[in-house]
Every structure is written in structure tokens, then in C-alpha cells.
Amino acid sequence: MAFADNRQFIEAMKKTGDVVCIKKEVDWDLEAGAIARYSNEKNGPAVLFEKLKDYPPGFRLFSSALANFRRVAIAMGLPPEISFQDLLKEYDKRLQKPFKPVVVKDAPCKDVVVEGKDVDLFDFPTPMIHEGDGGRYIGTWHILVTKDPDTKWSNWGMYRVMLYDKKRMVGMLSPEQHGPAVLWEKYAPMKKPMPFALAIGADPISSYVAGAFFGRGEEESGFAGALRKQPVELVKCHTNDLHVPAHSEIIIEGEIHPDKPLMEGPFGEFPGYSASPRRTWPMYKVNAITYRHDPIMTMCSVGFPTDDVHIVAALGKTHLYKKMLKENGVPFTDLFVPPSGTGLLVIVSIDPPHANVASRIGRVLMTGRIPHFVIVVDGDVDVYNMEAVMHAISTKCHPIRGITTHDHDIGSPLAPFYTHEERKLGIGAKAVFDCTFPVEWGIEKTPKKVNFIKGYPGSVQDKVLKNWKSYGFK
Amino acid sequence: MQKEYEIYVDNVAELPLDRETELEIRSLSPGKYKYEIKRVKAVLSASPKASQGDLLKLRLSLGEATSKVLGIKIVKELS
Numbered sequence: 001m002a003f004a005d006n007r008q009f010i011e012a013m014k015k016t017g018d019v020v021c022i023k024k025e026v027d028w029d030l031e032a033g034a035i036a037r038y039s040n041e042k043n044g045p046a047v048l049f050e051k052l053k054d055y056p057p058g059f060r061l062f063s064s065a066l067a068n069f070r071r072v073a074i075a076m077g078l079p080p081e082i083s084f085q086d087l088l089k090e091y092d093k094r095l096q097k098p099f100k101p102v103v104v105k106d107a108p109c110k111d112v113v114v115e116g117k118d119v120d121l122f123d124f125p126t127p128m129i130h131e132g133d134g135g136r137y138i139g140t141w142h143i144l145v146t147k148d149p150d151t152k153w154s155n156w157g158m159y160r161v162m163l164y165d166k167k168r169m170v171g172m173l174s175p176e177q178h179g180p181a182v183l184w185e186k187y188a189p190m191k192k193p194m195p196f197a198l199a200i201g202a203d204p205i206s207s208y209v210a211g212a213f214f215g216r217g218e219e220e221s222g223f224a225g226a227l228r229k230q231p232v233e234l235v236k237c238h239t240n241d242l243h244v245p246a247h248s249e250i251i252i253e254g255e256i257h258p259d260k261p262l263m264e265g266p267f268g269e270f271p272g273y274s275a276s277p278r279r280t281w282p283m284y285k286v287n288a289i290t291y292r293h294d295p296i297m298t299m300c301s302v303g304f305p306t307d308d309v310h311i312v313a314a315l316g317k318t319h320l321y322k323k324m325l326k327e328n329g330v331p332f333t334d335l336f337v338p339p340s341g342t343g344l345l346v347i348v349s350i351d352p353p354h355a356n357v358a359s360r361i362g363r364v365l366m367t368g369r370i371p372h373f374v375i376v377v378d379g380d381v382d383v384y385n386m387e388a389v390m391h392a393i394s395t396k397c398h399p400i401r402g403i404t405t406h407d408h409d410i411g412s413p414l415a416p417f418y419t420h421e422e423r424k425l426g427i428g429a430k431a432v433f434d435c436t437f438p439v440e441w442g443i444e445k446t447p448k449k450v451n452f453i454k455g456y457p458g459s460v461q462d463k464v465l466k467n468w469k470s471y472g473f474k
Numbered sequence: 475m476q477k478e479y480e481i482y483v484d485n486v487a488e489l490p491l492d493r494e495t496e497l498e499i500r501s502l503s504p505g506k507y508k509y510e511i512k513r514v515k516a517v518l519s520a521s522p523k524a525s526q527g528d529l530l531k532l533r534l535s536l537g538e539a540t541s542k543v544l545g546i547k548i549v550k551e552l553s
Binding site for chain 1: 484538
């Protein structure tokens with residue numbers, strides 16, 4: 001059975017030792033963020049904060065739900081020790097067949113209903129995550145539900161959201177992202193606000209898919225069902241016709257006003273820096289909040305790898321980029337988005353079928369805003385082995401001819417290497433690092449690799465391996 | 475009791491002093507409403523004591539705190 005909510009997921013992780021439940025009072029103002037961050041950087045457990053300063057008993061905070069592959073495996077009902085490669089295989093397989101969600105009438109997320117003048121966003125222990133953040137971020141591990149007014153496509157996204165005051169929030173909504181694109185392309189020209197629902201504390205897989213990478217027009221709720229192997233239960237919102245996971249902890253309902261900007265940021269983000277300058281983004285006006293008794297707020301204390309965002313990027317983008325190469329008929333051996341590359345970098349291995357295939361790979365993968373760096377290595381390089389990848393970069397990538405740059409491109413406002421102005425405008429550049437020897441060199445001119453596999457005949461390798469212990473090795 | 479507020483600025487020198495101006499500030503008062511943001515009309519002064527009002531701390535646009543503290547007298551809270 002799939003986990004219906006974070007409560008069941010936390011109980012399961014208590015049994016496997018993957019969560020720490022802190023009963024001692026913790027300050028929502030930086031202390032909780034610091035605890036979760038330190039745990040993330042140590043590849044430590046998820047954290048449930050059971051008592052938060054200034055908030056009544058029962059109002060809890062859950063952090064780092066899926067900050068390693070082990071916890072993703074648990075959330076998918078797989079053995080925690082599964083390898084990344086096997087996890088990815090199962091992930092790819094399950095996504096082949098989306099499960100249509102089931103709509104229910106009653107839901108735990110409506111235990112308590114607050115609306116109109118009684119709405120107060122500060123009634124929940126929203127953390128101040130990092131020192132210097134522009135505000136308390138209520139949306140860091142959540143689902144933002146919006147709907148296309150023409151096609152009725154319902155999008156789940158995970159775009160950061162900051163508290164502004166008791167009834168208003170503000171968040172980064174970049175036009176090239178799916179949910180925000182509907183805001184800018186459809187609602188803004190009509191001068192109408194876009195209804196939204198912010199679902200906090202849905203089951204771990206539903207939150208995961210909101211942050212992962214699917215196509216425009218594709219329903220994330222179906223993919224969540226597929227990964228859970230059980231349909232997600234949805235319920236209609238209290239004040240609009242959007243549907244949210246029924247077992248979510250907190251639902252915030254309202255409208256996003258593209259013509260009413262508020263200042264947002266800065267915020268410590270997934271590249272490991274606070275890099276996006278404070279600027280205006282659309283206002284979220286809140287009309288109602290519904291929540292479960294004793295609600296559990298969620299947090300991703302995002303920053304230097306590895307945390308939930310890097311894990312979502314590694315699994316989600318590895319799946320997506322493989323799909324993109326296959327759909328474009330580009331042959332490749334393997335592909336990996338390493339968590340340490342924060343999602344900005346992808347490694348592709350290939351047995352080059354023709355000259356400049358690295359450039360072709362780059363063009364296919366760089367059609368979106370990310371990745372910024374495409375590293376192309378030969379098929380004998382293990383893309384999961386960063387030492388082997390570093391070796392390929394430093395020995396096969398010509399410092400000039402091996403690097404193809406793409407200027408005047410869209411860029412991430414979160415990428416620290418851009419100028420202050422580029423980050424404000426979301427413009428930038430990308431690069432392909434071709435770490436394969438040119439095919440036109442032929443066997444005569446291509447340097448020969450010297451390692452155990454390539455440097456010795458098979459018969460010698462077999463002999464050495466067979467006699468390894470007899471030489472005195474353990 | 476003197477209250478503390480904070481403001482984000484691109485440049486510390488950009489804030490107009492000794493005249494009424496519109497600002498977006500956030501509360502640093504302890505409690506559950508800490509960091510609530512307000513738009514206000516206020517008069518800033520270089521000397522916190524001289525303002526006979528509250529304190530305004532300054533942060534740069536990427537979140538770095540500065541050592542500068544101004545006086546702030548809030549004239550009106552805006553919506």
C-alpha cells in the first residue's frame with residue numbers, strides 16, 4: 001500500500017531509522033532550518049520538529065522528506081538499499097503508465113476551515129530557513145496547483161513561495177515554467193487573476209512529482225499515482241474548482257495577481273547560494289485556508305548539496321533527458337544528472353557515431369532553461385563515477401575546441417555564475433564539454449587509454465584476477 | 475518600547491533621510507508575526523536616537539546584513 005500522507009511515511013521511517021523526531025522546543029526562526037541543513041549536509045535523516053516556538057502543541061514541521069535516494073525508495077515502497085540504477089529502472093517503468101486520480105468528497109485536509117477576514121498565514125509555523133532570506137518561505141516542499149483555463153489541464157508545480165503578510169504571499173513565477181506560463185500567457189492578457197491552491201504536506205510522492213519534470217499538458221497527479229502504484233485521492237477545494245491531494249496537511253486557496261507585484265527574495269537556493277536578487281513577482285491573495293487537526297508543515301532547507309531538490313533533479317532530470325535524447329534519435333550509452341551538479345549539469349556517455357555528436361546532444365538537452373552544462377564522455381566512462389568523469393574532462397576536453405558555448409540564451413535566475421543583471425533578467429549562456437576524442441582521428445592518432453581494462457590483454461587480466469589473493473592481497 | 479524593522483536595499487546610500495518616504499519594511503519584533511512585511515510612509519534619520527522612533531536595520535539585495543542602523547518614524551501604514 002502506498003503512503004496516504006506524510007504521517008504514514010514518518011511512521012515507516014521510524015522503523016527504518018530514517019527520521020529523527022525532535023520533542024524539544026525548536027525555534028522556527030533559523031534554528032529549524034539550521035538543524036535540517038546540517039542533517040542534509042551529513043546525509044542525515046529526515047526531521048520532524050514536534051514543538052515549535054510561538055506555536056501551539058500539535059503544530060509540527062517536517063523537513064528533508066526525500067533528501068536522499070534511500071528515502072525516495074522507501075516512499076516508492078522499494079528496499080531502502082536499492083542502487084540508484086535499479087531505482088531509476090523502476091522509476092522509468094512505473095512512469096510508463098499513469099494512474100488517473102480518484103476524486104473523493106470528504107478529506108482530512110478540511111478538518112478545519114478558515115476563510116475571509118479570519119485568514120492568518122502566520123497561524124502556521126512557517127520557518128525562516130536561512131539567515132538573510134527575504135522572508136519566511138511557506139512553499140519549499142509543496143504542490144502549487146493551477147489550471148489552464150482553455151484546456152483544463154491541471155498543473156502541479158513547486159515554485160518557491162514567501163509569506164508577505166497575514167493574507168498575502170509572493171513567489172518566483174518564471175514564464176518558461178509550466179504553471180507560471182499559463183499565468184503569463186493566458187490570465188495576464190485577460191487581466192484576470194489565476195486561481196491557485198497550495199497543498200502543503202501531501203504524501204511524499206505527490207510532493208516529489210510537483211518538483212519533478214514532466215511535459216506541459218501532462219497531469220502530474222497521474223504520474224504520482226504511477227510512482228505510488230495507487231491512484232492519488234483528490235478533493236475539490238473549498239473556494240475554487242481546483243483539486244488537491246485529499247490527505248494534504250494544509251491547503252491555501254486564493255488567486256495569483258500578475259498585475260499586482262510584491263517584492264520577493266532573496267532566498268538560499270538549490271545551487272547552494274542566495275543568488276537571485278530581491279525583485280518583484282506576482283502577489284498571491286489568500287481567500288481561505290483548510291487544514292488537518294495538528295497539521296504538519298513541510299520544509300526543504302535547500303542549499304549546498306545534497307537535499308530534496310538535488311534528489312528530485314537527479315532522478316527526475318535523468319529520466320527526462322534520457323527521454324529527450326531517445327525521442328530525438330540521439331544514441332547514447334548512459335546519462336546521469338549528479339546531485340552534486342545541483343541539476344545544472346548533466347553527464348552523457350556515448351560511443352560517438354559521427355563527428356561533433358556532443359554538439360547535437362547539447363542542442364537537444366538545452367532546449368529548456370536548464371541544463372547549463374552538458375558533459376559528453378566516451379561510452380567506457382562510468383557516468384556515476386565522478387572521478388572517472390573528472391578524468392575524462394581533464395584529459396579529453398580540448399580547452400578551446402572541446403567547449404562549445406551558447407550565448408544569448410535563457411538562464412536560471414538562481415545560477416550564481418551569472419552577473420547580477422543576468423540573474424534579474426533570467427538570461428544567460430550554456431556550454432557543452434566534449435570529452436570524447438574526435439572520431440576523425442581514427443585509431444592511428446587516438447591516444448590509447450592506460451588502465452587495467454584497456455592496458456592489458458584479457459588473458460593477463462584474467463590471470464591477475466584469478467591469482468589476486470595468492471599474490472598476498474586481501 | 476522601541477521596535478526594530480529591517481529593509482532590503484541595493485545601495486545603503488540610496489535611502490532618503492529626513493523627509494517622508496514610502497518604504498517596504500519587515501518587522502523584527504519577536505513572536506509569531508516576526509518578518510511580516512508592511513508598506514509604510516516614514517521618515518528616516520541617520521541618528522536612531524534623534525528620530526524618537528524605532529530602529530531600521532539594512533540588508534543588501536542578496537541578503538547580506540550591513541552594520542548600518544537608521545532611525546525610523548512611521549507616519550502611516552499603507553495597505
